[in-house]
Amino acid sequence: MAAEGLPPAVAVEELAKSEPAGGTGSTGIPGRERGDRIRTAIAYAVMFLVAALFAIPFLWSVSTSFRTLADTVAGFSLLPRHWTTSGYHEAFHTFNFGQYTLNSAIIAGAITLSNLFLASLGGYAFARLKFPGREVLFMLVLGTLMIPDQLRLVPIYLMLVNWIPGWVGHLGWHNASFVNRNGVILIQLVSATSLFLMRQYFLTIPRDLEEAAKLDAAGYFKTYRKVMLPLAGPALAAVGILTFQGTWNALFWPAVLLQDKSQYTIPIGIANFVGAYQTLWPPLMAASVLAILPILLIFVLFQRYFVAGVAAAGVKG
Amino acid sequence: MAVAGAKRRQVRGLGSERTREGLVGYGFVALPMAFFLLFFIFPIGYAFYISRYNWQIFKGPFVGWGNYRTLYHDGVFWSHAVRNTLVYTAFVVPLQMALGLTLAVVVNQSIRFRTFFRAAFYFPSLAASAAIAAIATYILASDGLFNTILHHLGYHHSNAWFAQQSTALPSIIGLNAWTTSGTMMLFYLAALQAIPVDVYEAAAIDGAGAWRTFRKITFPLLKPGHFFVAVVSVIGAVQMFDQSFLIGGASGGPNYSTLTTVLYLYNQAIGNIKFGYAAAVGVVLFAFIFTVTLIQRPLFGKAEGA
Numbered sequence: 001m002a003a004e005g006l007p008p009a010v011a012v013e014e015l016a017k018s019e020p021a022g023g024t025g026s027t028g029i030p031g032r033e034r035g036d037r038i039r040t041a042i043a044y045a046v047m048f049l050v051a052a053l054f055a056i057p058f059l060w061s062v063s064t065s066f067r068t069l070a071d072t073v074a075g076f077s078l079l080p081r082h083w084t085t086s087g088y089h090e091a092f093h094t095f096n097f098g099q100y101t102l103n104s105a106i107i108a109g110a111i112t113l114s115n116l117f118l119a120s121l122g123g124y125a126f127a128r129l130k131f132p133g134r135e136v137l138f139m140l141v142l143g144t145l146m147i148p149d150q151l152r153l154v155p156i157y158l159m160l161v162n163w164i165p166g167w168v169g170h171l172g173w174h175n176a177s178f179v180n181r182n183g184v185i186l187i188q189l190v191s192a193t194s195l196f197l198m199r200q201y202f203l204t205i206p207r208d209l210e211e212a213a214k215l216d217a218a219g220y221f222k223t224y225r226k227v228m229l230p231l232a233g234p235a236l237a238a239v240g241i242l243t244f245q246g247t248w249n250a251l252f253w254p255a256v257l258l259q260d261k262s263q264y265t266i267p268i269g270i271a272n273f274v275g276a277y278q279t280l281w282p283p284l285m286a287a288s289v290l291a292i293l294p295i296l297l298i299f300v301l302f303q304r305y306f307v308a309g310v311a312a313a314g315v316k317g
Numbered sequence: 318m319a320v321a322g323a324k325r326r327q328v329r330g331l332g333s334e335r336t337r338e339g340l341v342g343y344g345f346v347a348l349p350m351a352f353f354l355l356f357f358i359f360p361i362g363y364a365f366y367i368s369r370y371n372w373q374i375f376k377g378p379f380v381g382w383g384n385y386r387t388l389y390h391d392g393v394f395w396s397h398a399v400r401n402t403l404v405y406t407a408f409v410v411p412l413q414m415a416l417g418l419t420l421a422v423v424v425n426q427s428i429r430f431r432t433f434f435r436a437a438f439y440f441p442s443l444a445a446s447a448a449i450a451a452i453a454t455y456i457l458a459s460d461g462l463f464n465t466i467l468h469h470l471g472y473h474h475s476n477a478w479f480a481q482q483s484t485a486l487p488s489i490i491g492l493n494a495w496t497t498s499g500t501m502m503l504f505y506l507a508a509l510q511a512i513p514v515d516v517y518e519a520a521a522i523d524g525a526g527a528w529r530t531f532r533k534i535t536f537p538l539l540k541p542g543h544f545f546v547a548v549v550s551v552i553g554a555v556q557m558f559d560q561s562f563l564i565g566g567a568s569g570g571p572n573y574s575t576l577t578t579v580l581y582l583y584n585q586a587i588g589n590i591k592f593g594y595a596a597a598v599g600v601v602l603f604a605f606i607f608t609v610t611l612i613q614r615p616l617f618g619k620a621e622g623a
Contacts, residue, residue: 035527054495147361249446
């Protein structure tokens with residue numbers, strides 16, 4: 001479906017470099033400078049205005065997270081009248097967001113590690129090893145991007161309730177339940193996006209290095225681990241960051257599978273909070289800051305890896 | 318390559334080396350493939366199977382197309398869930414595209430802080446939907462920031478925007494147009510940068526102004542980009558769940574005004590434990606999304622090379 005709809009990887013790569021595209025640079029034609037300058041001024045004005053509009057909701061929530069409850073109903077003030085961290089204290093202790101943060105980190109961390117391993121191993125095989133049916137299997141992987149979560153909800157739920165516990169029981173793990181954190185992790189062990197990103201990256205690595213490893217009679221797994229993985233740093237970073245961001249924010253599967261409050265993630269905690277105590281704004285805003293802050297940090301530090309995700313999203317659709 | 322490798326290893330011979338590589342290949346993809354088959358491919362068929370039974374907590378009797386017939390006559394599904402989803406899609410998709418294109422054109426100018434602005438516009442797409450919805454609930458509350466600003470501008474609106482039946486869905490449309498515009502911006506940027514520079518040089522020599530250049534050259538040349546963004550946007554819109562779940566509660570309130578098809582499915586499955594019926598809803602939605610993708614193709618032209 002989407003392979004042709006994809007913006008070419010090269011074009012997306014260009015985004016990271018932030019070179020302007022055609023049509024905007026100076027054309028070298030005399031008499032056009034004034035027009036260019038006016039256009040530039042308008043562009044600046046629009047950008048600052050829009051950036052301010054985009055930032056206000058976030059800044060306002062940060063401001064409120066440091067307020068007292070009384071302050072939130074005492075009329076407009078840009079900054080808190082009395083700075084306090086009680087919103088955070090309540091969020092953490094009274095409303096269990098400390099526990100929810102830990103749960104979010106466990107789920108997102110486990111899924112990220114598993115994606116890194118399975119996607120790099122599979123991506124290496126799809127990029128480098130020749131086996132019959134390789135292309136068909138890879139198309140099958142990409143095809144999974146077209147299967148929406150809502151179609152999978154009921155079958156997966158019933159499989160997790162009825163089948164998987166029996167299967168793992170045979171492996172010696174008795175009375176396991178998967179309508180909980182385990183299920184959320186199990187059904188997201190690897191994604192087609194991760195596998196696709198890893199394969200595409202491995203395809204760009206020159207073959208000479210593997211040939212050298214082959215001469216040393218290194219096995220395929222050793223070649224993967226000692227030669228290919230160390231070279232795949234950027235792709236691993238992109239997969240890790242995108243998977244973590246996606247699962248940290250995710251609402252759907254946790255909403256389906258997490259029933260015990262002690263396993264709630266931050267988004268589920270927020271959904272629950274909004275329903276129950278909507279107008280306790282300071283702790284709610286503190287929880288929101290808590291949900292956003294790690295992603296903001298990752299984004300500021302590793303901005304360019306997110307571009308890879310946009311390229312990969314092109315596979316969907 | 319394989320031949321060269323094999324020549325060096327004449328002792329083992331070509332065939333066995335190939336066999337070994339093939340077996341190792343299967344071994345490496347075995348785990349991911351088993352995962353995709355079990356949790357993606359198999360559920361398609363299993364969902365259809367479940368949908369043919371009166372399946373509640375336990376599998377009940379076979380009912381054939383019974384669940385689909387019930388769905389066909391389901392008033393809440395059609396006049397609320399489907400209607401809201403279609404209204405939402407009809408408004409949010411053009412808004413996302415227009416905002417995304419505008420932002421893309423603006424941040425594509427050769428000016429300073431371009432990278433910063435791109436990042437700033439993109440960030441709402443990356444933040445947790447739950448956190449954004451919570452912040453929006455706060456800002457759009459009856460005594461929230463938005464009503465305060467409106468008050469100073471002379472408009473008096475004293476209701477919470479998400480709590481009122483007439484404004485809840487439009488507010489969600491506005492919210493999501495904002496949060497996803499950054500993603501659409503990046504897609505459009507990629508499409509903009511694929512337009513060859515000499516096209517613009519020719520236009521400049523002809524003395525075409527900025528607006529005329531955009532309207533006559535940039536916009537038509539972005540056709541593959543439009544198609545791509547439209548497909549991504551529609552597919553996202555018809556699957557909207559998060560904001561309704563967070564803002565309207567599981568029931569899609571107030572009075573079903575934010576109930577979407579996916580939220581309805583979720584309620585039938587997780588709330589009412591009607592697995593057979595929910596599976597039927599899922600199959601119908603899947604068929605619908607699949608059709609939309611196929612129909613959109615000729616409408617926007619084939620996206621060759623974006």
